[in-house]
Amino acid sequence: MDDLYREIIIERYKNPAYRGELDPHDISFEDENPLCGDHIKIDLRVDNNDMITEAAFSGHGCAISQASADLLLEYVIGKSVDEIKKMKKEALLDLLGIELGPVRLKCALLPLKIIKAGIYGLGESNDALLDEEV
Amino acid sequence: MTIEPKPGKSLINIKADFPILGREVHPGVKLTYLDSAATSQKPLCVIEAMDHYYRWINANIHRGVHTLAEESTAQYESARERIAHFIGASVKEEVIFTRNTTESINLVSNSWGRQNLKNGDLVILTEMEHHSNLVPWHILAAEKNLRLEFIEVTPQGELDLNSYQALLQQNPKLVAFSHMSNVLGTINPAAEIIRMAKKVGALTLVDAAQSVPHIPVNVNELDADFMAFSAHKMLGPTGIGVLWGKKALLSSMPPFLGGGDMIKKVHLRSFTPNDLPHKFEAGTPAIAEVIGFGAAIDYLTAIGMDTIARHEKELIQYALRELASVEGVRVVGPESDKKGGVASFVLDGVHPHDVAQILDSDGIAVRAGHHCAMPLHEKFNLPATTRASFYLYNTTEDVDKLVQGLKKVKRYFE
């Protein structure tokens, strides 16, 4: 339990650095995990060189999904859109640094699904986005 | 043979009858099971009844003259009789075996609904329904262009009978409602709702998934037309449920599923349906599960539904009082005098999933989410809740564990 609710998770959940909305934005996508009611929207600003310059997330959900969104956005800022397209779920789980069961894994990976679906300009997100480029 | 419980069996030391309640969920951490509204645990007598069936009796029913087939049929039909008696049905033919509450409701919507409802007809539901009493009607409404209206839920979590009265003026054909909410715990005034429906000539369907397991329910006293419930929520196995219906009504309805057992005669191009209840039981049924369900009914009968209801009333009173002492906890639904053993709550600043996860580390099993009642959560503007639900094997110590667990959750998020 102490592993799952590491200080960094609780801290990010209570005091997220990237919570908010960007208006205007270049990319925006939202999705939810209907099972638990986690709902997240991610807004991104991208410069002329396809680099992500700003990012923010809004919505609600459990500590794992919210902390994951916050850590993910910190990671993507300053990276190119292409790099994030290639990002694998393991990279995000490394940022979280926790072992998760199958149910909570969905919470943790929701932000990555959303950011990828947004970058790819897809109508819907899907689990295949977590493993590879589409 | 299996050991049958004796009448007047008490609730003292009852946990010992449920093998799973003795297990550890983590090393050194015993299970505290507070998720019976999702599914109940099973006493040894139910497990043994099914085991005995497979070891000694296993044979298909209603066909074949050999000893095993006769014994198997007799046990299957005897369970039907005990279940009919348990809910006060006049005849056992009124008890149709289905897979669960959900299938029972789908049977009504597909068979009775398809035959009797037409363009523009009104079906009244409520805002507190489980998805299983919503989606079958959505499907039929789309097909037949039906009108669906909903009895409103008050902020206290009760049905607003004034809104119901208004809807009754619009010539409804059916009123389908849950007897007890699986989220709010509210026990709805079923007899009154049915009486009001009858006055305007509407039929009634009671979703009794949460009521039949926890309080005495008598279909004749209620005077409903249909009632649905699941064995797995009342100490029985999964995969078996009941649709009870008035005999005349069931007789007039077309079959739901076609196949073996549900026919009298089959020709290449036609068939004659079988008599009740077999008309609605196509194919080989869940025989072991029916027999297990029968054992569960015997167990509940031996203790007595009055005793169980009283026990759970005391528990919910205690639980609501104790939960109120935890700062930041808000329970949804009415006061304990209007509800059964269900406490759904939110804890300030902590998502229900995190609550449930941290409670699990202490072996406490609760459910987090929308509990298959998304519209009700929307109504209360809650994305999710944490739900603790009680049954006959729970004690005030279980409630104490929950409260201690919640204090631990708060420490994590302080």
Ligand SMILES: Cc1ncc(COP(=O)(O)O)c(C=O)c1O
């Ligand atoms: C009120 C209510 N109705 C219907 C159901 C559906 O029961 P089942 O899943 O056994 O079909 C449930 C159980 O989850 C319930 O609580």
